[in-house]
Amino acid sequence: MKFIEARKLLFEYIRRDEEGNVEGILTALDGVDLDVEPGEFVAILGHNGSGKSTLAKHFNVLLKAGGGTLWVDGKDTQDGDCLWDIRKSAGMVFQNPDNQIIAGVVEEDVAFGPENIGVPTDEIWKRVEQSLKAVGMLQYRGHSPNKLSGGQKQRVAIAGVMAMEPKCIVLDEPTAMLDPNGRKEVLDAVEALNQKKGVTVIWITHYMEEVVRADKVYVMDQGKVVMQGKPREIFSQVEKLKSYRLDVPQVTLLAYELRQAGLAVPEGILTRQELVEALCQLY
Secondary structure: OOOEEEEEEEEEEEEEOOOOOEEEEEEEEEEEEEEEOOOOEEEEEOOOOOOHHHHHHHHOOOOOOOEEEEEEOOEEOOOHHHHHHHHHHEEEEOOOHHHOOOOOOHHHHHHHHHHHOOOOHHHHHHHHHHHHHHOOOHHHOOOOHHHOOHHHHHHHHHHHHHOOOOOEEEEEOOOOOOOHHHHHHHHHHHHHHHHHHOOEEEEEEOOHHHHOOOOEEEEEEOOEEEEEEOHHHHHOOHHHHHHOOOOOOHHHHHHHHHHHOOOOOOOOOOOHHHHHHHHHHHO
16 A cells, blocks of 8 residues: 555645635646655655645645645545544654744653654653664754754754654755755665664755655656656756756766767666766776
8 A cells, every 4th residue: 555645736825815816826736746765865856846845744634635636644634533643643744843842841842742742751752762863853852952963953853753752754944944964864874774673764855965865756747747756867958957956966967968979878867876886887
């Protein structure tokens, strides 16, 4: 059974005036089809306004679809009786960790989620320790979040979601406010959770380099899924990505330019090591 299955998903933002009259309608999701298998690392790409963040908010029913169907962990998101179970299955990490961190001590913040869902006290502290250890923040458990770097705060936010033991974590542009080191910290932590714990990951981003590690990639534009496939398949289509106002990883672009110049470099180069090996084989 698929963990997430979306078919013809539709969502519209309706703008109204002060009297409640409709002034305009923006279609944010326009017939989206999407599948996520349990344990997959799925990346969703798109420029600003493409609909990717709106889609993310449907996975734990922060928004409800205006049309089509969406099933999460075998439950229909339109069924109000399933709302609580879906939100326990799919945790959400937002762009700004300051919007999710509410306590004055790291371990208390991580404990907040499981406490809210009624986890016994002894079990809560076991989960806090396990979650902080999983994201490499155990040594900061007694620290104030205000004294942490952006990347460290985001890892604490992820630990807070992990302590609730969801089957899936949805991360909506979690590195957008971080420097390169912070982005790497967060991505490494999430990848470890995916590979070692089997947590399903949905990673929403516009940073191409972050997508290389994904099992599957969806590209969105104007509320539609316009490309899908493995990272190598997606990044082999440089000109098509550019037409959707997206870049490609620098090493992929370099390999593409070399191929355009006549060198027999394979398509879909994703890492510097792959490019070095390809060039060595030529010479």
